[in-house]
Amino acid sequence: MTHDVKLTYAALKQCDLDDPLLAKRAAFHLPDNTLYLDGNSLGAMPKIAAERAAEVVSQQWGEHLITSWNRHNWIDLPFSVGDKIGRLIGAAPGQVVCCDSTSVNLFKVLCAALSLQPKRHTVLSVNGNFPTDLYMVEGLSQVTGTQRCQLKLVDDAKLEAAINQEVAVLLLTQVDFRSGRLFDMAKLTRLAQDKGALVIWDLAHSAGALPVAVDECNVDFAIGCGYKYFNGGPGAPAFIYAARRHHSTISQPLTGWMGHKTPFSFDTRYEKAPGIAQFLTGTPAVLSMSVLDAALEVFADVDMQQLRQKSLALSDCFQQLLSQHECLRGLERITPYNADERGSQLAYRHPDAYALCQALIKQGVIADFRAPDILRLGFTPLYLRYVDIWTAVEILADVMRSGEYLKTEYQVKHKVT
Ligand SMILES: Cc1ncc(COP(=O)(O)O)c(C=O)c1O
Numbered sequence: 277m278t279h280d281v282k283l284t285y286a287a288l289k290q291c292d293l294d295d296p297l298l299a300k301r302a303a304f305h306l307p308d309n310t311l312y313l314d315g316n317s318l319g320a321m322p323k324i325a326a327e328r329a330a331e332v333v334s335q336q337w338g339e340h341l342i343t344s345w346n347r348h349n350w351i352d353l354p355f356s357v358g359d360k361i362g363r364l365i366g367a368a369p370g371q372v373v374c375c376d377s378t379s380v381n382l383f384k385v386l387c388a389a390l391s392l393q394p395k396r397h398t399v400l401s402v403n404g405n406f407p408t409d410l411y412m413v414e415g416l417s418q419v420t421g422t423q424r425c426q427l428k429l430v431d432d433a434k435l436e437a438a439i440n441q442e443v444a445v446l447l448l449t450q451v452d453f454r455s456g457r458l459f460d461m462a463k464l465t466r467l468a469q470d471k472g473a474l475v476i477w478d479l480a481h482s483a484g485a486l487p488v489a490v491d492e493c494n495v496d497f498a499i500g501c502g503y504k505y506f507n508g509g510p511g512a513p514a515f516i517y518a519a520r521r522h523h524s525t526i527s528q529p530l531t532g533w534m535g536h537k538t539p540f541s542f543d544t545r546y547e548k549a550p551g552i553a554q555f556l557t558g559t560p561a562v563l564s565m566s567v568l569d570a571a572l573e574v575f576a577d578v579d580m581q582q583l584r585q586k587s588l589a590l591s592d593c594f595q596q597l598l599s600q601h602e603c604l605r606g607l608e609r610i611t612p613y614n615a616d617e618r619g620s621q622l623a624y625r626h627p628d629a630y631a632l633c634q635a636l637i638k639q640g641v642i643a644d645f646r647a648p649d650i651l652r653l654g655f656t657p658l659y660l661r662y663v664d665i666w667t668a669v670e671i672l673a674d675v676m677r678s679g680e681y682l683k684t685e686y687q688v689k690h691k692v693t
């Protein structure tokens with residue numbers, strides 16, 4: 277991509293002044309001297325989330341003790357939070373529940389989908405999918421045997437051709453965690469369903485990052501994270517979407533008491549709850565779910581189209597500023613350029629990506645690294661300004677030009693990257 281007109285700091289300042297989402301930044305606690313380009317991995321902290329955490333701990337738990345299950349409606353949190361998420365992924369009420377981790381939720385929806393496919397056993401996915409998704413399929417295979425569940429992996433380029441009448445479930449992550457590549461949900465869902473397959477979408481890198489329309493795309497099942505773009509905090513509970521049309525016919529094996537039709541009858545025999553509640557297993561993580569509930573308030577008046585527009589604009593600015601620095605030519609972009617084919621992050625290959633990332637973090641620009649050689653930058657429109665992009669690229673250029681990243685301290689490998 278080449279641009280004739282050079283992007284200036286003044287032009288970016290003007291973009292901020294014109295930005296309808298600028299005021300949202302004040303809803304977040306953002307540490308001084310830090311530019312956060314990793315909201316795609318762990319969202320920044322909404323101030324309201326911190327306030328809610330304090331209130332739930334000291335008042336609801338501290339003062340009202342067990343009565344809070346009714347008094348503060350803790351028992352309905354999985355559904356009320358689920359519906360808040362539902363609004364952001366295009367799901368009508370009653371089809372999303374908040375619970376557990378994305379991995380565990382994948383296990384549940386995978387079993388539910390396979391329960392509708394007694395004559396097929398192939399779970400089709402792509403080689404680059406997030407490992408946990410593949411591990412969970414392999415884990416289920418071990419329990420059921422490959423005659424009930426067998427993982428088949430293909431490269432992205434061969435995906436459409438591999439969707440045939442043998443596929444029981446198509447399991448895809450909408451935005452690739454490494455490259456940021458965005459799949460066409462409507463098209464792939466239709467292709468799979470035309471062949472009699474069911475579709476599970478992992479929305480970890482798309483929910484809260486761009487408009488998602490699960491109902492409109494006729495998706496069967498979806499799962500996703502609460503701690504990335506929803507800003508629900510470290511380890512925030514995840515979610516499950518199951519299309520209403522499947523509720524009466526599916527079953528899933530993690531049949532804990534919270535998914536029972538009448539949990540407080542303490543019946544010896546399991547009878548699944550009607551509707552989305554059948555995906556619950558144990559007691560909801562009230563503290564973290566309350567924090568996520570508060571964090572989602574920040575989205576209450578956000579127009580997701582507007583958010584998407586800003587996400588694309590921020591990443592385009594980043595790319596253009598990068599191309600204005602001769603010293604940054606060695607960063608090889610692996611994220612597609614086409615707006616319809618990318619999420620809210622940019623990824624670049626560089627042989628010293630790890631050290632570059634560590635050096636950036638030391639200078640206050642938090643990005644992340646994905647092995648073996650990818651520098652990944654996330655663009656979160658609710659709290660990033662256009663001028664932040666300018667500063668981040670200036671710092672990146674400095675780190676590169678000065679050779680700062682070559683210092684041995686930046687080679688030290690951390691446990692979590
Ligand atoms: C695409 C994708 N799916 C699933 C996960 C894992 O989710 P969890 O740790 O909640 O199980 C992640 C990130 O951790 C992810 O990027």
Ligand SMILES: Nc1c(O)cccc1C(=O)C[C@H](N)C(=O)O
Pocket residue numbers: 316317318453454480692693
């Ligand atoms: N879930 C994470 C964690 O518990 C620690 C560190 C990172 C993560 C992540 O979210 C990884 C992430 N899904 C990724 O896109 O790479």
